[in-house]
Amino acid sequence: MLFRREVLEGIAGGRIDRVFRVWGKPPVRSGSTQRTWAGIIVIDSVTAVSPEEITEEDALRSGFDDRAALLTALSKSTKEGGYHRVMLHLGPDPRAELAANADLTDQELADLKTSLDAVDTRSRRGPWTREVLRLIEEHPGLRALDLAERLGRDKLPFKADVRRLKALGLTESLETGYRLSPRGEALMAYLRSLTE
Known part of the structure; x- marks a missing residue:
């Protein structure tokens, strides 16, 4: 409908x-x-x-x-x-419960990283998941159009990518723009710890 x-x-x-x-x-x-x-x-x-x-x-x-x-x-x-x-x-929305869960084990965080790696590997334009997560983390509440422009991308394909991240429980939609969910914040902290 x-x-x-x-x-x-x-x-x-x-x-x-x-x-x-x-x-x-x-x-x-x-x-x-x-x-x-x-x-x-x-x-x-x-x-x-x-x-x-x-x-x-x-x-x-x-x-x-x-x-x-x-x-x-x-x-x-x-x-x-x-x-x-x-x-x-x-x-x-089952994604809301998923997004709210920041109490993740090391294995769950590693599995999420593997999921992002798989999305990036299948992407025709190359890796994008971490770049989009980082952009949302740095600019919560910024309009999708403005976020897309910062990456030199069109709005609708960008929004489709954010929906893929939301399906993993990593982002939340705001009245305007997005923010990382608690689960997304936990993942970003984990990813940073791997490079330190």
């Missing part, structure tokens, strides 16, 4: 707990999850509804000003099928 930015912001802020879609057959089901930039979206239920079953509260809790605005938006869908109410919430 695709979500507009303002919808994801509403879900993350707790203002939105449902969305409506026009589907022939729903592509999601209760219990499924979807990773987004705002976190993990958990689907609680998917219910076919008639226009009469859509309430004013449905409209407000899906980010619309009123029921009429929601029904107008649904009527403009180019997809064929019926209306569906999707109840959802922002679930825990």
Whole structure:
């Protein structure tokens, strides 16, 4: 499912707990999850509804000003099928728990180093992981565009690289920019100790 930015912001802020879609057959089901930039979206239920079953509260809790605005938006869908109410919430992101863990054994730190080495070895442009981690460490909260420019890179590929580091629990996204997670800080200290 695709979500507009303002919808994801509403879900993350707790203002939105449902969305409506026009589907022939729903592509999601209760219990499924979807990773987004705002976190993990958990689907609680998917219910076919008639226009009469859509309430004013449905409209407000899906980010619309009123029921009429929601029904107008649904009527403009180019997809064929019926209306569906999707109840959802922002679930825990397993990467957050991973990122918060800075109490790593020497073996875990060595394994993380090996993971970075493997990413660098497979990269077509050569090693980049430590350079990006160092840049984020030195400039927490700096916009992705500014970080990318410091490396002479385009923003979108740079952000994709940061997501790879986040998947390892090494970085955290801020409202603007990034910072090293506690796990990332522990790894950087370990990497520095290897060169001393």
